Amino acid sequence: MIVYISGVAHNEEVISVTLWKDISDPKGMKLKMFFCPNCKFGVIQYKGAIASIMPGAIPHDLPLIARCASCKTKYLFVTIL
Numbered sequence: 001m002i003v004y005i006s007g008v009a010h011n012e013e014v015i016s017v018t019l020w021k022d023i024s025d026p027k028g029m030k031l032k033m034f035f036c037p038n039c040k041f042g043v044i045q046y047k048g049a050i051a052s053i054m055p056g057a058i059p060h061d062l063p064l065i066a067r068c069a070s071c072k073t074k075y076l077f078v079t080i081l
């Protein structure tokens, strides 16, 4: 799977996590913890609501990639509105 980071292609196996606006938090003030679906380890804090989690990369200009410290799975976070 090719992921573009700052215009440079990286070959990474990732799981894409799509975030969108949390309607109960219109100002985006709440930070939530994303727990790895594989091992339940806390990976990263995020704002918004999770719209989808799927294997493979979504093309994005500013991808945020976080790796689970426990099982090493990489997650690509993409915010959509």
Ligand SMILES: [Zn+2]
Pocket (backbone or CB within 6 Å): 036, 037, 038, 039, 040, 041, 068, 069, 070, 071, 072, 073
């Ligand atoms: Zn994990």
